[in-house]
Amino acid sequence: MEQLNLLTGQTKTEIAIDFIREHEPEEGYFVGFSGGKDSIVVLDLVQKAGVKHQAYYSATGIDPPEVVKFINTNYPYVIHKRPNHKGIKSFYGMIPVIGYPTNFARWCCDKLKKDPTRSIPLPNRIMGIRAEESSNRAKRGQISHFKKMKQWLYKPIFYWLEWEVWDYIEANNLPFPSMYDEGFSRIGCVICPFICGKNQAQIERNRDRWPKHYAAFDKAMRRLWDDRESVRQRKRGFANTFEEFLDNWYHGNRSDGH
Structure with missing residues (x-):
């Protein structure tokens, strides 16, 4: 059983669902989905909130094949968006043209993950981002506004800890990639x-x-x-x-x- 927040008298699940409903836009949410544990929880919360939305997966081409299969099997309604940089549609094809990505210039994240969905006319976006993941993410807060792109980013599980994510998955009997059971703590791009x-x-x-x-x-x-x-x-x-x-x-x- 989830603990109650002493200030609100609600569980974290209830708080997250209220947060999603509170900011629901007329046109609906864009929900970012990667097949990872956090996005699995967020998509389930959005569905429980009953708000208008569409989930998108940035098909980078370098995600673990096991994760791609998991998404196709368990989330067939998620729309796949693929990269296209000046006609080049693969990460491996981009390297000789752009150069190799570095810690200071992670162009791969932009070209493979962000750019494919940038033009989708749903400016209010929901992601499974948590403050616990890094100090930089913690500084950005639960709501971020990107003026240049005219987008708002909402993070319903921003204050959740990792064990709370797993508790939610178990309590709601949600499927998740088997790689987690094999010891993988993160299931992002294969060669990263x-x-x-x-x-x-x-x-x-x-x-x-x-x-x-x-x-x-x-x-x-x-x-x-x-x-x-x-x-x-x-x-x-x-x-x-x-x-x-x-x-x-x-x-x-x-x-x-x-």
């Missing part, structure tokens, strides 16, 4: 170094599990290296060989001049 960090064992585990993704990424990086990156890397003393360049990227080491 910001998920693996500098954990070599995890990098190797992912490479063994999704060899086609890693082979495609290595090939794209090799093309970038051969076309122009080798000169810059050697000149700045970051990497003398392609193998060193690739290893630096996977481990989040300095290879971009920042």
Whole structure:
């Protein structure tokens, strides 16, 4: 049983549902869905709130195949939006053109996740973002306004802790990707170094599990290296060989001049 908030006398679920209803726009909400635990909870809360909405999944092309299958099986009504950068429709095709993403220039998040849904005429958006995830997210508050894009972002589970998310999933018998039961704490993009960090064992585990993704990424990086990156890397003393360049990227080491 959920604990009651001493100030409101409501549970966190009730507070979240009231929050969703309070800000409901006439045209309905855009609900961001990734197949992860937080978005699973948020979509269920939106449905329980009974508000007008449409859920969208940014099909990056580099999410774990298991997650894509999970979404297709359990959430067939979620609309998939795919990337398209000047006619290039894959992450691996973008790398030789744009360059490789870094911690200081995460263009992949924009091109693969944000841009595909940017033009959808639903400016009031709901996401499963929580303050606990990072200090930067905590600073942004439960409601964010992006004036340039003329969008509002609402976060119904902003103040929830991770264990409360899992409690909700269990209490409501919601399906979730089996990868969580295998020890994955995050199920984002397959090759992302910001998920693996500098954990070599995890990098190797992912490479063994999704060899086609890693082979495609290595090939794209090799093309970038051969076309122009080798000169810059050697000149700045970051990497003398392609193998060193690739290893630096996977481990989040300095290879971009920042």
